[in-house]
Amino acid sequence: MMSNLLLSQKYKDFIKCKAPVEFLEGTTAAGKTTVGIFKFFLKVAQSNKKYHIIASKDTGTAEKNIINKDLGVVDDFGVLTEYNGNGTKDEKIPHILFHTNKGNKIVYVMGYGDKKKWQKALGGQYGCLYIDEINTADIDFVREASMRCDYFMATLNPDDPNLPVYKEYINCSRPLEKYKSDTPKEILNMLTEEPKPNWVHWFFSFEHNLGLSKTKIEQIKLNVPKGTKLYKNKILGLRGRATGLVFSNFDRNVHIKSKEWAKQFLTDDRKRKKEHFIIFTSGLDTAYSQKSPDTIAMTFFGITNRGNCIQLDEKEYNNAKLKTPLAPSDVAINYIEFLKRNQAEWGLARNVFIDNADQATITELNKYKRKNGCVFTFNNAYKKTTIIDRINMLLGWFAKGHYFILEHCTSTIQEYELYSWLEDKDNTPEDGNDHFINSSQYGWLPYKDKIGCE
Numbered sequence: 001m002m003s004n005l006l007l008s009q010k011y012k013d014f015i016k017c018k019a020p021v022e023f024l025e026g027t028t029a030a031g032k033t034t035v036g037i038f039k040f041f042l043k044v045a046q047s048n049k050k051y052h053i054i055a056s057k058d059t060g061t062a063e064k065n066i067i068n069k070d071l072g073v074v075d076d077f078g079v080l081t082e083y084n085g086n087g088t089k090d091e092k093i094p095h096i097l098f099h100t101n102k103g104n105k106i107v108y109v110m111g112y113g114d115k116k117k118w119q120k121a122l123g124g125q126y127g128c129l130y131i132d133e134i135n136t137a138d139i140d141f142v143r144e145a146s147m148r149c150d151y152f153m154a155t156l157n158p159d160d161p162n163l164p165v166y167k168e169y170i171n172c173s174r175p176l177e178k179y180k181s182d183t184p185k186e187i188l189n190m191l192t193e194e195p196k197p198n199w200v201h202w203f204f205s206f207e208h209n210l211g212l213s214k215t216k217i218e219q220i221k222l223n224v225p226k227g228t229k230l231y232k233n234k235i236l237g238l239r240g241r242a243t244g245l246v247f248s249n250f251d252r253n254v255h256i257k258s259k260e261w262a263k264q265f266l267t268d269d270r271k272r273k274k275e276h277f278i279i280f281t282s283g284l285d286t287a288y289s290q291k292s293p294d295t296i297a298m299t300f301f302g303i304t305n306r307g308n309c310i311q312l313d314e315k316e317y318n319n320a321k322l323k324t325p326l327a328p329s330d331v332a333i334n335y336i337e338f339l340k341r342n343q344a345e346w347g348l349a350r351n352v353f354i355d356n357a358d359q360a361t362i363t364e365l366n367k368y369k370r371k372n373g374c375v376f377t378f379n380n381a382y383k384k385t386t387i388i389d390r391i392n393m394l395l396g397w398f399a400k401g402h403y404f405i406l407e408h409c410t411s412t413i414q415e416y417e418l419y420s421w422l423e424d425k426d427n428t429p430e431d432g433n434d435h436f437i438n439s440s441q442y443g444w445l446p447y448k449d450k451i452g453c454e
Helices: 009-016 032-046 059-067 073-080 115-121 139-146 164-168 214-222 229-235 259-266 328-345 359-372 387-400 410-416 435-450
Strands: 021-026 051-056 081-084 095-100 103-111 126-131 149-156 199-204 277-285 296-304 309-317 351-354 377-380 403-406
Touching: 009 032, 009 199, 021 032, 032 051, 032 059, 032 073, 032 095, 032 103, 032 126, 032 149, 051 059, 051 139, 059 073, 059 103, 073 081, 073 095, 103 115, 115 139, 126 139, 139 149, 139 164, 259 296, 259 309, 259 403, 277 328, 277 435, 296 328, 296 435, 309 328, 309 410, 309 435, 328 359, 351 359, 351 435, 359 377, 387 403, 387 435, 403 410, 410 435
Parallel strands: 021 149, 021 199, 051 103, 051 126, 126 149, 277 351, 309 403, 351 377
Antiparallel strands: 081 095, 095 103, 277 296, 296 309
């Protein structure tokens, strides 16, 4: 019993952690289920309650991935467990009988894929709850089951960040301070819901699974094509839509640069024929809803004499998160401040471009200009270029190394890693995860002929 379970320091800390709710997110083959289920049964043994729950897609999946697998329940706890897959005379639901020093415990095995079954099975209060691959679970099951337990653990592979389970549960958790730097920035930036007391988020990757050899890790990585949603979720452990990514060739290692790198293009040394900025531009995309997570997105760009387009800055406002929502008059002032700040740091974007569907904000910007005076010209965005053509241009610029984003533009970067094609329509991207993408396009579209050509 338990002879082959190798534990990294992070997993040891996880086992010792006394949080009431824990979420285990990360790459494939990170050992999340293996170590998670071991800790879960330790929690069951410590509980004063008799009844507990393991939930998976269905009981067959639970048997395969949790109960009977190598280093699963039976392997870990041997003669201390009896699995009754068809139930018994006294306990009709499939369950594990777990012999502990606090008496026998009943761990029900439930499938969250069949609503009628779990609705009948759930009732009363339970000690411990384990939900495997919670990202695929019926959200009603999660809500119903989680409110009936003292301790709650769930595992997941990263998935569509718009799933309600993220907003309602996972994004309410936080990593321990010790492991904050261990969590990818992309995920940290999404853990923004109001934190629940002592809810812990754990990120695990290949390196935390001491049972995997380096050869095996490399084999797993090689078997998954780079640039695919699968690679992003399973290998990098990053969240992303189930549908195909639009900008599948966007590569953080290639297309994200530092501010120091971009500063080199501020020197206009034509004699030495060095690369330098020749145009600055900016785009503004607006949405004023308080009911949805719509975003007011500002972007600022520099275009060089070598045909490189670099996003130098971004600014985000969200009325759903503000106590006092922004009106077009407020956005006008904020946008001009954004432009002035970037003018001081980079250079003058004399012509800037605003979503032409938002005439209210354009009117306010021009009113400000009349009353206060400013050097900026506020233009309607150019939208004659179709969305597909814009996407194709960007894909080409990414491929040839002509389009870059500075590392502090985290909201923009996140969108490029989430923006996806609709499953049911050919060549149609989703209407979402695109505020900064739209804002960016408004900024560079008037100068598209200067990008990608030296």
